[in-house]
Amino acid sequence: MNEDYYELLGVSRDASVEDIKKAYKKLARSLHPDVNPDPEAQEKFKHVxxxxxxLSNPDKRRQYDMGGRTGGGFPGGFPGGGQAFDFGDIFEMFTGGGMRGRAQGPVPRQRRGGDILRRTQIDLRDVVFGAEREISFRTAALCERCHGACAEPGxxxxxxxxxxxSGHVQRxxxxxxxxMMTVAPCPACGGHGDIIETPCTGxxxxxxxxxxxxxxxxIPSGVENGTRIQLRGEGExxxxxxxxxxxxxxxxVAPHHVFVREGDDLVTRLEIPMTAAALGASIPLExxxxxxxxxxxxxxxxxxxxxxxxxGVTPLRRERRGAIRVELDVEVPTKLSDEERDxxxxxxxxxxxxKPAAQRARRAGKGVFGKLRDRLRDL
Ligand SMILES: [Zn+2]
Ligand SMILES: [Zn+2]
Incomplete structure (x- = not known):
């Protein structure tokens, strides 16, 4: 179905979210399956x-405007087809309450456990080689008494x-x-269809x-600062x-006092004396x-x-390590002894x-240098 969403709702392309909501509400009043049992209307309602x-979601709307297909539609058609779909928002307009599970019968008690997020600090060594960390957290575990059945054993x-x-009542x-006929979760059983009279004491x-x-x-080597490692099923x-x-x-990743990571390389600056730069040297580096x-x-x-x-760093899922790059800083002495200057x-x-200045100094202070040289010779 390639209908234009704006045409479907009868709004202009620059309609505000409020306008879109109003237009939808108006259409829904005549098309909603609770007021209009006509299959054609139901089909139309589905598209509307x-x-x-x-269009009511700014991100999806932008994507739609740019010609992209959007997800979040009706994967399996309208309720009745047995597909789960969260109608909360839509039905709230009509009933002021959720109608979740209307087509699916009782609402199962089972609910997915929550995700847990923990932060941990590692240092650059862990990035280079990979590491292991023990993470402690508060969570929820299966009740050993009822094994999740919720009812007292027996x-x-x-x-x-x-x-x-059935889990729901009609009004x-x-x-x-x-x-208008509305369907709401059964208040007596909370929509579950059954009642646990003797809850598990555990x-x-x-x-x-x-x-x-x-x-x-x-923690694999090569991870970046801010990386999230997902451990499936290890949450609540x-x-x-x-x-x-x-x-x-x-x-x-904690900053390191010597190295900065650049891709797979570790970079550091090394200050060497002018003489080492000129003559060459071998300098130890931890x-x-x-x-x-x-x-x-x-x-x-x-x-x-x-x-x-x-x-350097071993990149994620690769064997070859990066390099250490040492950038040289050449230190020019600022204070010279007489001997050094000479x-x-x-x-x-x-x-x-x-330099012209140096030549002048030499001419003027010939005696000083001469004396110095003599003294050095005497030593
Ligand atoms: Zn229990
Ligand atoms: Zn009930």
């Missing part, structure tokens, strides 16, 4: 509802007399639109009990033996693989990079790099 679901739930086990209401009839759990989480056990939720562990030596070739320049291959002056002279 789909249009409303899409007893069973009895069928609700008010709804004869005829007078409204502005005339007589869990007060919940089928689960609060507990403290600790699980060991494997569901109500009345329903399926368990998931456990999510969110990782935050890495996650122990002490390594950074070999600086003679004639290294500021910002030069020394690469230590294979000592040697540098000599060097500058030999290399023909004397």
């Amino acid at each position: 509802s789909q249009a409303y679901q899409t 007893t069973s739930p009895v069928t609700c007399t008010q709804c004869s086990g 005829v209401q007078q409204s502005l639109l005339g007589q 869990c007060s009839g919940q089928g689960r009990v609060p507990t403290e759990r600790t699980v060991t989480v494997k 056990v569901g109500q009345a033996g329903g399926p368990s939720g998931d456990l999510f562990v969110e990782l935050s 890495t996650f693989d122990g002490m390594q030596s950074v070999d600086i070739p003679a004639g290294s320049q500021p910002e030069d990079e020394i690469v230590l291959a294979g000592l 040697l540098l002056e000599q060097l500058a002279r030999i290399r023909g790099e004397e």
Whole structure:
């Protein structure tokens, strides 16, 4: 069906959410299956509802406007087909109450357990090699007394007399639109169709009990700051033996005092003396693989990079490790002793790099340098 949603609802393309809601309500009053049993109207109502679901949601509307198909329609047709679909929002307009389970019969007691989110801090070493963490959290576990049945062992739930086990009751209401039949969850059994007269004493009839759990989480190498690891079924056990939720562990990576991660590489800056840059040197560096030596070739320049291959991060689902990259900072001395200055002056002279200022100083202070040299010779 490729009807235009805006046309279906009879609204303009720039209609506000309020307008869309109003238009939908108006249409629903004549098409809703509770007031109009005509199959054609039901079919139309299905499409109108789909249009409303899409256009009343800003994200879905944007997607629709851009020509994308939207999910969240009616996967299995209108209720009666046995497909579960949350009609809460739509039916609330008519009945002021939920009609969930109307077509499915009694509402099962089983409910999926909640998800749990825990945060944990890891350091860069854990990112490089992967790690394990013990995560403790409060959760819900299956009641060992009733195993999720909710009834005291030896007893069973009895069928609700008010709804004869169907879980819902029908009411005829007078409204502005005339007589309207509404279906609501049975208030006596909460829509379950049966009543637990003797709740389990171990869990007060919940089928689960609060507990403290600790699980060991494997953290793969190469994870990013903010990564969430999902452990399926490790969350809360569901109500009345329903399926368990998931456990999510969110990782935050603590900053490291030496290395910064860049992709699979670890980067650090190393300050070396001017002489080491000129003459070359071998400088020890503590890495996650122990002490390594950074070999600086003679004639290294500021910002030069020394690469230590294979000592970086092992990327997720890959074997080959990144590198450590050492960026060089060349330190130019700011305070020189007389001797150092003399040697540098000599060097500058030999290399023909004397600055005009230095030449002037030498001419003026010849005696000083001369005396210095004499004194050095005497030592
Ligand atoms: Zn129990
Ligand atoms: Zn009932």
